[in-house]
Amino acid sequence: VDWPIHERSKGMSDSAHSGENRMTALILGLLLFFATHSARIFAEDRRVRFITHHGVVRWKLAYSIVSLVGLALIVWGYGQARIEPVPLWLPPVWTRHLAALLTLPAFVLIAAAYVPGTRMKARLGHPMLVGVKLWALAHLIANGTLADVLLFGGFLVWAVADFVSVRRRDCAAALVTPRGAIGRDAVTVGVGFIAWFVVARYLHAWLFGVAPLA
Numbered sequence: 001v002d003w004p005i006h007e008r009s010k011g012m013s014d015s016a017h018s019g020e021n022r023m024t025a026l027i028l029g030l031l032l033f034f035a036t037h038s039a040r041i042f043a044e045d046r047r048v049r050f051i052t053h054h055g056v057v058r059w060k061l062a063y064s065i066v067s068l069v070g071l072a073l074i075v076w077g078y079g080q081a082r083i084e085p086v087p088l089w090l091p092p093v094w095t096r097h098l099a100a101l102l103t104l105p106a107f108v109l110i111a112a113a114y115v116p117g118t119r120m121k122a123r124l125g126h127p128m129l130v131g132v133k134l135w136a137l138a139h140l141i142a143n144g145t146l147a148d149v150l151l152f153g154g155f156l157v158w159a160v161a162d163f164v165s166v167r168r169r170d171c172a173a174a175l176v177t178p179r180g181a182i183g184r185d186a187v188t189v190g191v192g193f194i195a196w197f198v199v200a201r202y203l204h205a206w207l208f209g210v211a212p213l214a
Contacts, residue, residue, distance in 0.1 A: 022080035026147060029073025030154045036067045038158065041165040074151065081147035082209075089144040100200055100212040102138035106131040107199070108192030115188045119180040126166055132159040 039047045051059045109131030112120040120127050136156035139148065205211040 022077055022083070023147065023150075024077075025073050026077030026081055026150060029070045029075075029077050030150065032066055032070030033074060034070075034154065034158050036063050036070070038162065039063075040169075041161055078147055078151055081145075086146035087144060088146055088149060091142055091144050095142040096210075096212060099138040099142035102134055102141070103200070103212075104193065104196050106134035106138065107196035108189050109134065111192035111195065112185075112188045115184055115191065117178065117180045118184045118188050119182060120185055120188060122177045122180040125170055125175075125177065126163060129159050129163040129166070132156075133163070 047059070050062075109120065109124070109127040112118050112124075113126070113128035113131070115121075118127075124130050133156060136152045136159060139152040140156065143152065200212045205214070
């Protein structure tokens with residue numbers, strides 16, 4: 001059917017407007033989420049003043065609310081942006097397998113943030129941030145749309161900046177972390193592997209429509 005020109009133009013305009021709305025939600029969510037999680041990087045003085053005047057409970061409440069709103073917008077905006085993706089490049093198929101491989105140590109490092117007394121935590125200080133960097137890099141390698149660059153590129157830049165900032169604070173405070181026990185590292189590897197396998201084998205395809213181990 002050959003639609004009238006004005007109707008086709010209207011349809012293209014509506015589609016473009018809808019795409020802008022989706023991308024706006026993703027960007028706004030990232031800004032809100034990173035604004036709270038970057039307070040100690042760029043606005044430590046304001047954070048301290050807020051806590052001094054209003055108390056740590058109100059700070060944590062405001063922090064949690066803004067972070068949750070930002071996260072909800074990220075999830076919704078990214079999901080909507082994937083409906084009509086804006087491709088920047090086309091990653092080869094093998095990059096999916098590389099991404100799946102890189103996310104395995106990422107899960108282990110994130111698990112190390114919650115298992116006390118590991119050598120990984122003693123060596124890295126903040127293994128979760130290292131894990132987030134690996135996770136973001138893996139997804140950047142395997143995905144080439146504008147939404148992917150905004151989401152995973154944003155998390156990669158934030159994780160690098162936050163890691164540098166927090167390590168500087170550790171050095172300034174002369175923080176010494178106990179060496180840790182190798183047995184706890186073994187537990188961490190096991191927990192990280194199980195979490196990675198469950199997500200990669202079952203949850204990832206259900207949540208995002210992509211099966212990393214397929």
